[in-house]
Amino acid sequence: MKIIASYSNKGGVGKTACAVNLAYSLAQSGHRVLLCDLDPQGASGFYFRVRPSRGLTGKRFFTRAERISDAIRGSDFDNLDILPANMNFRDFDVFLSRMKRSQSRLGKALRGVREEYDCVVLDCPPNISTLSEAVFRAADAIVVPVIPTTLSERTFAQLLEFFKDHGLEKRKIRAFFSMAQGTKKLHGETMRRMRKDHAKRFLDVTIPASTDVEKMGVHRAPVGSFAPSHDAAKAYMTLSREVVKSL
Template identity: 65%
Template structure:
């Protein structure tokens, strides 16, 4: 079982949209997929019309295997299941800080489903915290959406610095450009500069800024379902094709 996290230390960069569409692309490719929402806002579950389990509190998530597995919900799509979030997840960091080996707790929890899925995809909250450190340790690969603007470039550099300081494997990080508007000189210039600076780190595939992505909340479905032939859907498919070669 592979663990892939979709993470950014900056909010509003298309992280959840990427998680939702990438999970659907994995399932379409024949991978038994579990989308695990770690963000207390629960947007991934909302997009897939899945209600959170009130029984899966922050303590049960890491300690109670039975409650953990029983909280997994099927989606409307074959081979794709959802572990939805609830508001108690906001206390993950407090709870983890009291536990021994806190950075290993997430991986131990996910071992409960290692024989059921080919891929577990983690939709992570946008901060650097005890939970995110656990994600960094648990994930085999970390997909990082980067809007080609100054602030998002800065937060990506901060993430790299954090990995350096804590001696984490930067090879896990797979950045890509998100919400791209090619008519903007700032976007095209930033993409060109960052590709040169980080060489082959960034995926060639990039996701455009798209009203189809914004409409996911109306349709409550991934773009790949209701706008399959549109540019955003094709971009997510291209991303998955490229990711397969990396991982």
């Protein structure tokens, strides 16, 4: 079982859209996928019309594997199940900070489902925290959407610096450009510069700015399910192939 985290230390970059569409694309390719929503806002579950997981607290998540299994829900798509979040997840950092070997707890909790799934996709909260570090340790790949702007470039540099300072494996990072607009000069310049400066970190795929991604909230479904021939859907499918290939 491979663990793939959709993560960014900056909000509003398409992190949840990445998690939802990556999980969907992997499932469409025949992989057995669990989308695990770690963000207490529960956006991933919302997109799949799955209600929040009542009663799943930090204690139950990190110490009782059967509770995770009980909270998993099926989706409307073959090979794809959802572990929805709830507002109790906002206390994950507090709970982990009190546990011994907190950095390894997430990986240990997810081992309980390793026989049922080929891939677990994590939709992570947009911050650097105790939970984030547990994600960095547990994940086989950390997929990072980056909008080609100055602030996103800065936060990506901060993420790399955090990995360096804490002895984390930068090779796990698979960044890609998100919400890119070819007509914007700044976007083009930023993408060229960052690909040159971080050649080993960036995948080839670029997710274009698209109204189809915005319409996910209306359809409450992945882009590929309602606009499969459009550019954004094709780009997410390419993203899934590149991530699998890199693993």
